[in-house]
Amino acid sequence: MGAWQSYRLRLQRKKWRIRAFRKRREMKAVVNRSDNVRPLDLLCFTTLRNEITRLPYFLDYYRDMGINHFFIVDNDSTDGSADYLAAQPDVSVWTTAASYKRARYGVDWLNWLQMKYAHGHWSLVVDPDEFLVYPFCDTRPLRALTDWLDASSIRSFSAMLLDMYPKGRLDEQPYQSGQNPMEIASWFDSGNYSISRNKRFGNLWIQGGPRARVFFADEPEKAPALNKVPLVKWDRRYAYVSSTHMLLPRGLNQVYDEWGGEKASGVLLHAKFLDTFTHKAAEELDRKQHYSGSVEYKAYAASMRDDPDLWCKWSEKYINWRQLEILGLMSKGNWA
Amino acid sequence: MSVGIVMLVHTALNRAEQAARHWAAGGCPVVIHVDVNVPRKTYAAFTRALADVPGVRFCKRFRCEWGSWGIVAASQTASEMMLEDFPDVRHVYLASGSCLPLRPVEELIEYLADRPRSDFIESATTSDVPWTVGGLDHERFTLRFPFSWKRQRFLFDRYVDLQRRLGIKRKIPNGLVPHMGSQWWCLTRQTLSAILQGPDRKEYDAFFKQVWIPDESYYQTLARQYSTNIESRSLTLSKFDFQGKPHIFYDDHLQLLRRSDCFVARKIWPHANRLYDAFLTDPAGAMKRTEPNPGKIDRIFAKAVERRTRGRPGLYMQSRFPNEDWENGVTAGPYSVFQGFTEIFENFEPWLAKATGARVHGHIFSPARVEFAEGQNTINGALGDSALVRDYNPNAFLTNLIWNTRGERQCFQFGPNDNQDVNWRISKDPNAQVSVISGAWAVPLFRSNKNFMDIRKEAALLQKIESDHLNVLRSPYAKARIRIWSMAEFIEAPMEPLQGILDEIGHTQTRRLSEVPKMVDLTGFGQFLQNLKNQGMHPYLMGDFPVALGPEPTQTSPRKPYLVR
Numbered sequence: 001m002g003a004w005q006s007y008r009l010r011l012q013r014k015k016w017r018i019r020a021f022r023k024r025r026e027m028k029a030v031v032n033r034s035d036n037v038r039p040l041d042l043l044c045f046t047t048l049r050n051e052i053t054r055l056p057y058f059l060d061y062y063r064d065m066g067i068n069h070f071f072i073v074d075n076d077s078t079d080g081s082a083d084y085l086a087a088q089p090d091v092s093v094w095t096t097a098a099s100y101k102r103a104r105y106g107v108d109w110l111n112w113l114q115m116k117y118a119h120g121h122w123s124l125v126v127d128p129d130e131f132l133v134y135p136f137c138d139t140r141p142l143r144a145l146t147d148w149l150d151a152s153s154i155r156s157f158s159a160m161l162l163d164m165y166p167k168g169r170l171d172e173q174p175y176q177s178g179q180n181p182m183e184i185a186s187w188f189d190s191g192n193y194s195i196s197r198n199k200r201f202g203n204l205w206i207q208g209g210p211r212a213r214v215f216f217a218d219e220p221e222k223a224p225a226l227n228k229v230p231l232v233k234w235d236r237r238y239a240y241v242s243s244t245h246m247l248l249p250r251g252l253n254q255v256y257d258e259w260g261g262e263k264a265s266g267v268l269l270h271a272k273f274l275d276t277f278t279h280k281a282a283e284e285l286d287r288k289q290h291y292s293g294s295v296e297y298k299a300y301a302a303s304m305r306d307d308p309d310l311w312c313k314w315s316e317k318y319i320n321w322r323q324l325e326i327l328g329l330m331s332k333g334n335w336a
Numbered sequence: 337m338s339v340g341i342v343m344l345v346h347t348a349l350n351r352a353e354q355a356a357r358h359w360a361a362g363g364c365p366v367v368i369h370v371d372v373n374v375p376r377k378t379y380a381a382f383t384r385a386l387a388d389v390p391g392v393r394f395c396k397r398f399r400c401e402w403g404s405w406g407i408v409a410a411s412q413t414a415s416e417m418m419l420e421d422f423p424d425v426r427h428v429y430l431a432s433g434s435c436l437p438l439r440p441v442e443e444l445i446e447y448l449a450d451r452p453r454s455d456f457i458e459s460a461t462t463s464d465v466p467w468t469v470g471g472l473d474h475e476r477f478t479l480r481f482p483f484s485w486k487r488q489r490f491l492f493d494r495y496v497d498l499q500r501r502l503g504i505k506r507k508i509p510n511g512l513v514p515h516m517g518s519q520w521w522c523l524t525r526q527t528l529s530a531i532l533q534g535p536d537r538k539e540y541d542a543f544f545k546q547v548w549i550p551d552e553s554y555y556q557t558l559a560r561q562y563s564t565n566i567e568s569r570s571l572t573l574s575k576f577d578f579q580g581k582p583h584i585f586y587d588d589h590l591q592l593l594r595r596s597d598c599f600v601a602r603k604i605w606p607h608a609n610r611l612y613d614a615f616l617t618d619p620a621g622a623m624k625r626t627e628p629n630p631g632k633i634d635r636i637f638a639k640a641v642e643r644r645t646r647g648r649p650g651l652y653m654q655s656r657f658p659n660e661d662w663e664n665g666v667t668a669g670p671y672s673v674f675q676g677f678t679e680i681f682e683n684f685e686p687w688l689a690k691a692t693g694a695r696v697h698g699h700i701f702s703p704a705r706v707e708f709a710e711g712q713n714t715i716n717g718a719l720g721d722s723a724l725v726r727d728y729n730p731n732a733f734l735t736n737l738i739w740n741t742r743g744e745r746q747c748f749q750f751g752p753n754d755n756q757d758v759n760w761r762i763s764k765d766p767n768a769q770v771s772v773i774s775g776a777w778a779v780p781l782f783r784s785n786k787n788f789m790d791i792r793k794e795a796a797l798l799q800k801i802e803s804d805h806l807n808v809l810r811s812p813y814a815k816a817r818i819r820i821w822s823m824a825e826f827i828e829a830p831m832e833p834l835q836g837i838l839d840e841i842g843h844t845q846t847r848r849l850s851e852v853p854k855m856v857d858l859t860g861f862g863q864f865l866q867n868l869k870n871q872g873m874h875p876y877l878m879g880d881f882p883v884a885l886g887p888e889p890t891q892t893s894p895r896k897p898y899l900v901r
Contacts, residue, residue: 136586136588139586139587139588140586140587140588141607143607144586144605144607147584147605147607148584151581151584152579152581158654158655159654160653160654189717189718190717190718190740191716191717191718191719191736191739191740192717192718192719192720192725192736193653193732193736194728194729194732194733194736195652195653195654195657195729195732196729197657204654204657206654210718212725213714213718213720213722213725217720217722217724217725218724219724220722220724220725220728221728227654255654255655256654256655256656256657257644257647257655257656257657257658258657258658258659258662259658259659259662260645260646260647260656260658260662260663260664261643261644261645261646261647261656262643262644262647262648262651262653262655262656263644263655263656264655265653265654265655312714312718313714314714314715314716314717314718314719315718316718328648328651328653328739329653329654330653330654330655331643331653331655331656332640332643333640333643333644333655334577334578334640334641334643334644334645335640336583336636336637336639336640
């Protein structure tokens with residue numbers, strides 16, 4: 001990469017940071033407990049809307065993993081999510097009624113909060129329906145991973161989005177608050193992902209899974225991206241460019257080995273496809289606040305009318321991280 | 337009192353305190369060196385916390401940066417203090433704050449008492465070991481390293497380059513033979529004091545101050561000068577990864593560490609409460625009183641390094657996406673590609689499945705849909721049969737298919753009608769077995785009921801595509817197992833090629849072919865080719881096909897289907 005291009009990327013990074021800075025006024029703090037954050041704490045950043053049913057399990061899952069503090073932007077929820085979060089001792093909540101789309105799907109808001117609060121911390125950016133799985137997560141806390149990454153001089157950790165779905169119709173098994181969503185959405189596609197390299201930002205672009213198989217069979221190029229880099233030793237100069245798919249500076253996207261080896265990586269179990277989904281898809285289609293004219297939700301709405309069964313004969317049932325490792329969806333790398 | 341512990345500490349002081357107490361309780365005097373980088377307050381609290389333990393001393397502090405002389409200076413000072421203050425000590429054991437004693441201290445004392453003259457120090461000549469980081473082995477001793485590898489990497493590298501280019505070399509004093517090994521040793525008083533009080537120490541120290549990572553070579557080299565009985569192994573279990581940084585032990589390694597029968601392990605994650613609880617409270621005899629046997633741990637860590645550097649062949653995923661030609665296995669396993677066989681044999685697919693036991697697909701790159709075996713519309717890994725999705729990334733489709741069906745051989749048909757974008761990947765893949773009967777695409781045209789001008793046009797196109805494909809297969813970059821026959825050549829003696837292919841697939845059936853596929857009726861095919869020629873379209877890929885010229889056929893009754901025997 002020439003000096004010119006790297007200069008342009010630098011300008012772009014600055015542009016995103018200035019944009020985040022401008023967007024900070026859109027958010028109003030409901031409760032700010034960031035004073036409680038100690039220097040080595042692990043932080044989680046989330047933006048959400050109307051997720052009250054999911055929140056109890058979400059918070060507990062990451063607390064057990066070792067997240068010390070949550071920073072959450074509530075985008076105009078009407079179901080009391082903000083109040084629920086404000087009552088949690090380890091959560092700081094901001095609220096905003098501004099456009100999710102014009103904050104680049106929440107990225108600007110979180111970039112600002114991370115710039116302000118995450119400098120020098122390991123910072124995890126996930127949605128309320130994303131559950132991180134990393135090597136040895138059943139026996140080692142997240143701190144073990146971040147300590148190891150620190151010792152290995154690794155700044156960013158990749159976790160691909162793995163769409164989970166139930167067997168049968170989505171509305172067959174209702175999700176109860178506090179329940180592990182993977183009890184219902186326990187199936188996934190193990191081997192139909194296609195990868196290409198994004199030369200400009202140096203990240204991989206992964207597509208596939210049930211969404212590409214069912215909703216985007218006619219236009220595979222439009223299928224959603226599944227590559228994510230959610231865990232980063234944050235520096236205030238960093239910025240997410242598009243969701244957590246890619247970052248600047250581009251060295252942070254270099255989460256894969258190019259000479260045949262495997263770097264350590266995890267998976268984000270994506271429990272999007274529960275009974276709540278049909279309703280959500282209709283609402284989101286109405287709000288038109290999603291990526292590329294909500295093309296994704298249009299595709300969902302079209303298929304959902306017919307028979308929303310994502311399950312097929314070759315779907316895998318989720319067991320644990322070792323299964324995902326054997327299937328080649330994630331890797332231990334040289335962590336043993 | 338026969339073993340003294342010299343402990344180098346820089347972080348996780350609470351764990352170091354625990355370990356020091358454990359050693360002291362076992363009757364070992366401990367001399368602790370704390371890195372100068374530890375803040376004074378923390379240091380004061382640490383010394384206070386250990387004030388109540390008899391036999392624990394603190395020595396003068398040095399700055400211990402990785403790869404620099406400070407660590408050696410620290411261990412020298414601490415060892416001198418140990419030898420002076422505790423005259424009963426016979427063996428000095430160098431440990432770090434993140435070392436965890438796995439076996440009761442008495443067992444170590446006993447073990448060393450049984451071997452009063454042995455020096456346990458891993459020590460190998462530089463030319464014999466591949467441990468080195470950054471390609472520096474012998475040059476560690478002959479170049480100078482004034483810059484920090486961690487903080488001033490650019491200057492470090494440039495200065496090394498410069499010295500190499502200028503051919504600058506330092507002389508190694510007194511004909512020392514440089515040796516290297518693990519920096520965690522256990523030396524006898526005799527050897528250690530000889531090193532520390534030797535008449536040449538000044539000269540040696542001056543030399544080693546300029547050596548890179550001297551803690552891996554100072555004692556290792558000098559022990560060779562003075563020791564009478566070197567056991568070249570470390571009593572500390574310590575494994576290194578490919579970057580030369582130590583592997584870390586966690587709670588889930590408990591059983592593994594128990595079974596290793598090692599005395600001390602490093603490095604332990606400071607928050608591994610279960611390990612500390614288990615090993616610091618183990619009663620005597622929790623482990624067998626045998627020689628340390630870290631074999632299993634060795635294997636696990638060796639595998640981790642292999643995974644990081646070589647990876648799993650044929651896997652493409654979020655953290656392994658090799659550049660072209662660097663794949664270490666383009667695909668996950670062997671597979672076979674057949675071109676022209678279904679055109680010539682009527683029942684080729686079922687026959688092949690029966691003869692080999694492999695999974696035999698149709699044209700999985702056909703433009704209409706992916707023709708999976710048994711007409712399935714998805715296959716292992718939920719790989720779908722949509723041609724659109726496949727053509728979006730045909731290379732990924734192929735590698736996914738082979739990865740998903742690991743352990744079962746895949747065979748599929750290919751032809752000039754199919755998507756040709758995978759040709760290079762297949763051709764460069766040593767796992768691929770490609771068998772081509774060139775020109776066989778003409779047979780379906782011959783048997784079709786199309787207008788001759790359309791046939792002529794299509795034949796010209798297919799011939800062009802296949803010819804390009806053959807060029808790919810014949811290129812010098814091709815690594816696949818490739819066999820190409822012209823159609824004329826093949827049907828003359830079809831048995832041998834078939835047998836050869838099957839032998840290579842290597843199924844269990846060892847006898848000669850008992851059943852053969854049925855060849856289609858080719859009567860008049862020669863005339864068909866001649867007609868094409870007469871229209872100006874020269875089909876050359878079939879080879880010199882026997883053209884049955886002449887107005888009347890040689891046989892009046894329709895020939896039986898060509899049966900190969």
